[in-house]
Amino acid sequence: MNTLLSLSRRRNSFNLLNHPLLLRKFSADADPSPGIIKPDSHASAEVRLLENLRKTPQHDWPSNETLSSLLASPSVSPQSFSQITRRLGSYSLALSFFNYLETTKSQSQESLSLVFQSVIEFAGSEPDSKEKLLRLYEIAKEKNIPLTVVATKLLIRWFSRMGMVDHSVLVYEGLDSSMRNTQVRNVVIDVLFRNKRVGDAFKVLDEMLCEGSVFRPNRITGEIVFHEVWRGRILKEEEIVELISRFSVHGVAPNCVWLTRFITHLCRNARVDVAWEILSDLMKNKAPLQAPSFNALLTVLGRNMEISRMNELVVKMDEMKIRPDVVTLGILINTLCKSRRVDEALGVFQEMCGKRTDDGGVVKADSIHFNTLIDGLCKVGRMKEAEEMLLKMKTEDGCAPTTVTYNCLIGGYCIAGQLETAKEVVSRMKEDGIKPNVVTLNTLIGGMCRHHGVNMAIGFFTDMQREGLKGNVVTYTTLITAYCSVGNIENAMGLFDQMLEAGCSPDAKLYYALISGLCQARRDQDAVRVVEKLKQSGFSLDLLAYNMLIGLFCDKNNGEKVYEMLTDMEEAKMKPDSITYNTLVSFFCKLKDFESVQKMMENMREDGLHPTVVTYGVIIEAYCSAGDLNEALKLFNDMGSRSKVSPNTVIYNILINAFCKVGNLGQAMSLKEGMKEKMVRPNVETYNALFKCLNEVQQKETVFKLMDEMNQSSCEANQTTVEILMERLTSSDDLIKLKQFMQGYSVAYPGEKSFAFPCL
DNA sequence: GTAGGGTTAG
Known part of the structure; x- marks a missing residue:
């Protein structure tokens, strides 16, 4: 048989003929020494037919009686005709055979079609195949020879390859509707796509997809269409979703790689719900799916910490017998650990390990799974279990502990403030032959800063530097932040310079830490230097940083720098927010530049922002301190009516204070009454302002009334209150009243304990 | 040739 195989491979270009079954049938021909393997009797009619065709010259075929009788033999099936034609070995012989059969009219249309198919097969590899195929297609039409599915597919494909896609379409359109089956349509669609006739391709596809279609799409249709959809970017996202849904009705899913890519794309563009819908739809229609999609x-659900939805999805997978893999395991335990649900993570880990996967393997945990769990345990302070997990790791195949494993443990002990134990872990890891790295260093430094202060951390860092271990940008950020938080800006800036000298490049987080530290410490000169450095390094400030800096420069009355920051923001196409505006409003208020304040308010509205209660507070206070109480009052009235911003206690206090200061008690009291109406609670400042104003003897009754009111509304007096009242209430009677007031008794009705009214 | 994931420090 081996000999036979090799011989026949050499002789035949058609793979089909290499099939052992066919070799058996045609063994007399394939074997050079007849007699070794004898043709069986069943095949003899076909074998003899082929032999006779070969030994008889073509022009003698019509007159050869043996041939005629063999052709009439019922044992020669239509399928045999196509094989016999192929075995004739050449295009011209095959065509002659077809013509001969056609003229004898001895054969069924099916046999003729099959012979014709073999002729087409030959024509495809002829030197002038284009003309030959065109001619054959003409012949088929002239002689009314129905094309087989194979012939149809070949013609459509070849015409397209030869640049005659119109002929491909003609072939398809000339077909009987029963011949336009899934296979043929798949070829047509593919050819149309390749020739950029997208619309026509979708027309053919549409008939397959629509309800009740006879020739439904199959996996290959999906392959062709989805490949093109991705490659050619011919559809919008919604259209792709719709297309997947239409395929899904027929139980067809895009292939795993394609689908996974699309799901990822949707998730990255915040279309998680759409991705969810697609998978649900496909599951509902039982389309074949796999874990990666x-x-x-799950990845994006994990990032958003949507654990219940993740759970739901895993349950669905289980129902559909879609097996989770190692990646699924990694995503689940990581998400659970990050949300501090360590027990659930351990549960999932137990349950999934050892489960079968789609490719027949077993879900096997690796070092990273262990690291994730150990980190989870350490973050919630379960150090004993973390240590046990480390021991377990050492016994498992392919799960050797790594630097990361030990770093997690060190981090855990640092969180717990056990710095000594953390350092011991460093010794243990060295004994195990695992090298500490910069993360180990940073973890320890972070722990020291938190629990023992920055000086100890600096000492440790210096020691490590002597041992040759270099810090990185994270090391410096930790230390700089620690210095800033204790207000030691000199050392923070010193470290920044040291870092630059050491050739370590700052990153965005470092710049942010430094700028926020400098702004809090009101160090404008240093801030300017750092911002310059930041820009040189190609970084840019974000809105938060701009706001901090603008606040700092406003505070330092550095209008020039404020202007520069605003110009920068504009160039960076960054819109100020209400914090930026409030800072600026407050700046102009301080300068009593009310024109600019008005301008800022306008700009704010143009930018679609609304002045807040803070904005109004700042301006009202500015008008008050400029002595323009009318303007302050006007703005106060504007608040509620124009801006629909309700005044709060702070606003009322500003105004009450101002009116009290100029001795306008009436206006102050009426504002206080307004508070009651608006359900704004007065506080101790409100009362202090009023008490200060009530210094006439005849106003004593009002003082008492207010004192009772304070008690009733549980507004506690402070040092200032007592000082003011002591000045006003000097008689012995008054002092008794003051004492009663301090004890919470009513002063207007002595002996009666006041009640607190929570409604006020 | 093509997809998906998980670990430590600011």
Whole structure:
């Protein structure tokens, strides 16, 4: 048989003929020494037919009686005709055979079609195949020879390859509707796509997809269409979703890689719900799916910490017998650990390890799974279990502890403030032959800063530097932040310079830490230097940083720098927010530049922002301190009516204070009454302002009334209150009243304990 | 040739 195989491979270009079954049938021909393997009797009619065709010259075929009788033999099936034609070995012989059969009219249309198919097969590899195929197609039409599915597919494909896609379409359109089956349509669609006739391709596809279609799409249709959809970017996202849904009705899913890519794309563009819908739809229609597509969705659900939805999805996977893999395991335990649900993570870990996967393997945990769990345990302070997990790791195959494992443990002990134990872990890891790295260093430094202060951390860092271990940008950020938080800006800036000298590049987080530290410490000169450095390094400030800096420069009355920051923001196409505006409003208020204040308010509205209660507070206070109480009052009235911003206690206090200061008690009291109406609670400042104003003897009754009111509304007096009242209430009677007031008794009705009215 | 994931420090 081996000999036979090799011989026949050499002789035949058609793979089909290499099939052992066919070799057996045609063994007399294939074997050079007849007699070794004898043709069986069943095949003899076909074999003899082929032999006779070969030994008889073509022009003698019509007159050869043996041939005629063999052709009439019922044992020669239509399928044999196509094989016999192929075995004739050449295009011209095959065509002659076809013509011969056609003229004898001895054969069924099916046999003729099959012979014709073999002729087409030959024509495809002829030197002038284009003309030959065109001619054959003409012949088929002239002689009314129905094309077989194979012939149809070949013609459509070849015409397209030869640049005659119109002929491909003609072939397709000339077909009987029963011949336009899934296979043929798949070829047509593919050819149309390749020739950029997208609309026509979708027309053919549409008939397959629509309800009740006879020739439904199959996996290959999906392959062709989705490949093109991705490659050619011919559809919008919604259209792709719709297309997947239409395929899904027929139980067809895009292939795993394609689908996973699309799901990832949707998730990255915040279309998680759409991704979810697609997978649900496909599951509902029982389309074949695999874990990676689900992993893509689970990843983003994990990032958003949507654990219940993740759970739901895993349950669905289980129902559909879609097996989770190692990646699924990684996503689940990581998400659970990050949300501090360590027990659930351990549960999932137990349950999934050892489960079968789609490719027949077993879900096997690796070092990273262990690291994730150990980190989870350490973050919640379960150090004993973390240590046990480390021991377990050492006994498992392919799960050797790494630097990361030990770093997690060190981090855990640092969180717990056990710095000594953390350092011991460093010794243990060295004994195990695992090298500490910069993360180990940073973890320890972070722990020291938190629990023992920055000086100890600096000492440790210096020691490590002597041992040759270099810090990185994270090391410096930790230390700089620690210095800033204790207000030691000199050392923070010193470290910044040291870092630059050491050739370590600052990153965005470092710049942010430094700028926020400098702004809090009101160090404008240093801030300017750092911002310059930041820009040189190609970084840019974000809105938060701009706001901090603008606040600092406003505070330092550095209008020039404020202007520069605003110009920078504009160039960076960054819109100020209400914090930026409030800072600026407050700046102009301080300068009593009310024109600019008005301008800022206008700009704010143009930018679609609304003045807040803070904005109004700042301006009202500015008008008050400029002595323009009318303007302050006007703005106060504007608040509620124009801006629909309700005044709060702070606003009322500003005004009450101002009116009290100029001795306008009437206006102050009426504002206080207004508070009651607006349900704004007066506080101790409100009362202090009023008490200060009530210094006439005849106003004593009002003082008492207010004192009772304070008690009733549980507004506690402070040092200032007592000082003011002591000045006003000097008689012995008054002092008794003051004492009663301090004890919470009513002063207007002595002996009666006041009640607190929570409604006020 | 093509997809998905998980670990430590600011």
